[in-house]
Amino acid sequence: MVANQLYPKKPRPDFGEAAIGMVSTRSFPAIIGTADMMLKAAGVTLVGYEKIGSGYCTAVVRGGISDIRIAVEMGEQAAKEFDQFVSSSIISRPSPNLEMVLPVGSRLAQYVSDRGQSRLTQMAVGLLETRGYPALVGAADAMLKSAEVYLAAYETIGDGLCTAVIRGRVSDVGMAIEAGMHEAERIGELHAVMVIPRPLDELEDTLPLASCWIETPQAIALPIDLKQREQVAVEKPAEEEKQDVQVLPEPEPQPVALPNLEKLVQPEPLDER
Incomplete structure (x- = not known):
């Protein structure tokens, strides 16, 4: 498949x-x-x-x-x-x-x-936008350390505006966004934030996503066809078959010790009494 x-x-x-x-x-x-x-x-x-x-x-x-x-x-x-x-x-x-x-x-x-299937599908979405890259990195680090969220990607749209996109449970995303807001304001300028608890499928398809979260489907390994293997064995050249067969040397004849036939044939003496 x-x-x-x-x-x-x-x-x-x-x-x-x-x-x-x-x-x-x-x-x-x-x-x-x-x-x-x-x-x-x-x-x-x-x-x-x-x-x-x-x-x-x-x-x-x-x-x-x-x-x-x-x-x-x-x-x-x-x-x-x-x-x-x-x-x-x-x-x-x-x-x-x-x-x-x-x-x-x-x-x-x-x-x-x-782009394949995402491992972050059906999770809540959190977006935090800053003006300036240092504020974005600091806010992303604070969000990842404050709650169990995943940094899905980041987006730049010009004018110094950068957005970190996180995914996780609704409660974790809300907690992470709050921590990121404080860190962004401490370092630089916080521009906008957004939390979407249940994104629709159409919105999922338009969200930025880093390549590390994409699951590329792998082809399933099917079992080997035994009939095909038998056909390949029949078509194998005779020379290769001879090379595969190991010929063992014939054993040398050994003398066999026969019993004394005279003792076996001679009758026992009769009792005269």
Whole structure:
């Protein structure tokens, strides 16, 4: 059985004339939280993110126009609560050629199908963003030491903004984020934090993940076909068979000691009495 049969590739959705919704923030944790809210608010598909530098991130969703309007409204509200909202937009009937400026779909489908299975799936997500790399490393170290969490990856979006992504149980992630916030403020600048207790499957596919957490499926070793082995043995050249047979030397004849036949044939004397 090959690896592709163990974890089949997900087919890329055919959006056709589906509407497009976009919400932009200036923080990576904020865009993850915004995307999570949009997915849970309406029946939309998360196409992916666009990061254009200076901290600007945009979540792109597609679906029916009514669902898109609800998702964008809820996403904009969430981004404003995070105090990171930049802009939002809805395109009800996108032109087919508009796909040229929305390459996130094909990249995301290829990335998800090639990266295999994650060992951190179904765990809560914690994101902590700092301005400056030293503050990120210090916060990540404090989070790992304060609770049983795993550092899944880190993301940079420009303008000095770095985000550490941790996974674990909800209680551990909350405790770790709190410890990381204090350490980030001590070293440098804390920019944003986010905790998602139960990420949806679509959100899982878009989260950054280090290669050490990816489980590459291995092909199963099938038992050896005995009939095939017998066929190979029959087709083996005669010369090789002769080389495999060891001829033992014949033993030399040894003289055999025969008994005295005269003593055996001579009758016993009769008793005269």
